[in-house]
Amino acid sequence: MRDGKPPAERIPILKMGEFLLVTIQVEMHDRLVMGLQDELTQQIVQHRARGVLIDISALEIVDSFIGRALGNIAKMARVLDAETVVVGMQPAVAITLVELGLNLEGVRTALNAEKGMALMRRGFDAR
Amino acid sequence: MIGVLDSSRTQMVMEALLQRIVETGSGLAIIDITGVPTVDTLVAQHLLKTVAAARLMGAECIISGIRPQIAQTIVHLGVDLGSVATKATLADALILALGRIGATVTRSAPRA
């Protein structure tokens, strides 16, 4: 513990067969986001994961930092021969991202975890 | 959608659409504007932003019911529909939508 404050929480990463599942349930500060990026990359290699599903249905704010982090995760995953799907984006978040002008190119999205898993299992054929 | 669309009404309808997409888990939504007489730049922009937002969420939209006047307005205003699919009639949009999800439509009765 530093300064008497509780340690920053890690975001848990679950392994499900060839896929890694991340459910973001807390408001994240920037260091936590970076930590997640690092840890995901490590685990993709460690478990030879083919896909990463990131559930952001509890995330009420996605700003350019988080948006970029998601894009980076997708890029790094692809280099490691894994695909990324981001699921559960809230409508208010989507509308704000459009207004913000952030390009989430390279990040596949699906409405929910079920559809995201189906997408990954289909091997990401072109829609 | 039916009736005159002003900017704020369009915004409300579009937000409701995105919410419905989440609730029903529909990967594809058809926005039919057959009953809309005119579209100004603001409304057109709202439509496009909504389609972009739906896409970000993981759903696709088809805009149908575009009357010749609206098509002219869209071109005249220089609005770029980009890769948004549009169809003149709702029927055509449904055929497109069903095609995308792997179903086919056959006609069982002569066209009226």
Place this chain on the structure above:
Amino acid sequence: MPAVREETMDVRSDEDVMRVRQVTRQWAIDLGFSLIDQTKIVTAASELARNALIYGGGGITRFEALHEGARRGLRLTFEDKGPGIADVAQAMRDGFTSGSGLGLGLGGARRLSNEFDIVSAPGQGTTVRIARWK
């Protein structure tokens, strides 16, 4: 026009940027903003608070409730005593597509707000103000 309520907080760490989001959210809720308008101003606040921290070396955020007749609004001011920006117009454009640097944050915050202004010069720090009206 007179601002009625006011609050100021430090932005010196990642946790502070997160707190700015939380405090902005509460102000927006208290002022009766719709969910989408809340999301827009909280996202804009996040961008600008982060800028103040990373590019400004830390700073402060000021919250003010605005009243103009029956209209209610929220104004946020982000102030730092950092190096300042030499070419503001360029900074607003820079990085918008490459996704790095100030551009995405500044331009994004402007697009998400009803009002936006920025004062900055080399050696004179940076002050950015945004406002959203209900």
